[in-house]
Amino acid sequence: MPDQSWIAVDAMGGDEGLTVMLAGVAQARRRHEGLKFLLVGDETAIAEGLKRHPNLTANSEIVHAAEVIGGGDKPSQALRRAKRTSMGVAIDLVKKGRAGAAVSSGNTGAMMAMAKLALRMLPGIDRPALAAPLPTLGANDVVVLDLGANAECDARNLVQFAVMGAAFARIIFELDSPRVALLNIGSEAQKGTDEIREAAAVLREARLPMTFTGFVEGDKLARGDHDVIVCDGFAGNIALKTAEGTARFVADLLRRAFTSSVRSKLGFLISRPATELLREHLDPNNHNGAVFLGLNGVVVKSHGGATASGVATAIGNAARLVRADLTRRIADDLGHFQTAAA
């Protein structure tokens, strides 16, 4: 049983590196009482960085790792030197039971490879999936998975993702029977690839605490009609990034519109409190922290470009999933599913 109050943080990963990571950990400490942190990376640099966060010292320990995984490193290269890297050591601390979860803003592919090798998959899972909640117009966010860990998936993978996504949604949204849909290019039964149609056939018969709602198209992701949306990592990555890019595009156009005349600038200033709320709702840092589901342990991927506040959100999510016993609950659901299928 891992020590649930400790979170292992890869202090060196991410586009901004140590400074932002430590500031994020410090924010997480203030937001969540009782959390403790294993700060993994270059000992000297972390000790130096901690001087700016004196309140963090009492709640953290430094674990030395000399190397850092680069953003362009291939998973195979990363694996070979895993045990010397801040990311690899952070994941290893979960394996050894010294931490309840590992959090990193580093290279996703390397993280997936290391986490698979160190923690192994839950029984009944062929591949882990990367899942994250995205904003909607509805009462809760929607969990989308896989977001890019597996570019190609068969029907069996998709069904496993649905089971894991539903377990995840039950925990983070506190729902009894989440509405689960498959992402597709049409809502009619004959649409899409063989893999998607086969997965739909299995999910329609599955007796699990979820409501299978069929196919959903890309334009309805954010409507709040579904709690979990399942797809292969290629489609999930395209959908996630297109949504991010489009939100930014519309915001850029709005900015141009609002600064196009004195009159529109004035209107913008008057409406500012309302648009600030909107900005906060859409800020990816408030939704940061994708989770690798299907592993023997909680591993959270923070966005490479996350701010300190985003890092704190990811750490908060990791802590919550540890406390909610994510790993055991997914394993239980998989057990029920296999019993039902047999």
Added chain:
Amino acid sequence: MPDQSWIAVDAMGGDEGLTVMLAGVAQARRRHEGLKFLLVGDETAIAEGLKRHPNLTANSEIVHAAEVIGGGDKPSQALRRAKRTSMGVAIDLVKKGRAGAAVSSGNTGAMMAMAKLALRMLPGIDRPALAAPLPTLGANDVVVLDLGANAECDARNLVQFAVMGAAFARIIFELDSPRVALLNIGSEAQKGTDEIREAAAVLREARLPMTFTGFVEGDKLARGDHDVIVCDGFAGNIALKTAEGTARFVADLLRRAFTSSVRSKLGFLISRPATELLREHLDPNNHNGAVFLGLNGVVVKSHGGATASGVATAIGNAARLVRADLTRRIADDLGHFQTAAA
């Protein structure tokens, strides 16, 4: 040689049917001098509808077709009764040389199947692709293809789409060497599926009037860094619809924000001229008209829910592509490409 001044319009297809289609044709007539229309569908209903558009009568002829393709009809069903349907007859008028292009707001799958069978593919093309220009922050829109006609594609298909997309971009954006990228889940060379990596290898060596810019991710579609983005129909459909859905989502959130207080309402009213410009820039009706590329003839798919103004935009695009000799120019490019490859 088809009669380039005539456009065959499926007057019955689309969610709104005849009334919107005729109003769209009437707008197209006002926008584009010299166009003439073959209005295909129920003779009596069209004649009755034309009473509202007296100026259209001199520039149009009715071509009778008794049946209409439904939105839920499978392509195979549609093909069997093609010659009795308004969509099938409109496409057949292009085949017979009586019209330069066919335009329909009906069922995409049926349209693709009918167009392939009636018009056949250009030499060197295995499958047609659905292409459309989408708005960007740059100087011109970006052509994205395939948008859903082919859910699964091999490297050869993707390369053909790139050649056709570049020819299309040269015409509609008046560029000499369009920047062409492949949609992928990362920008590094090892990312994505085998099909995408193979297509990239071919395009890197292709000697064509285009600049191959490598891989582009979903968040950078609208930045204006590329003129053509190539993907399989599954990814293209997900990207297009996610972009549409996200733009609508942000607009809905904005509306909520602007009506959340008297103060923000006031600011909104003052800024209104600016936000109206933005609305116009994002209105899908101003970007309506996806084109099936790779056929012996111009076939344009208008959005099922297009307004009269959207239908007029699609007809205008069709007319422009006919005048620009789209089919011959794509065939020429394919010829050069095959010569270079041999």
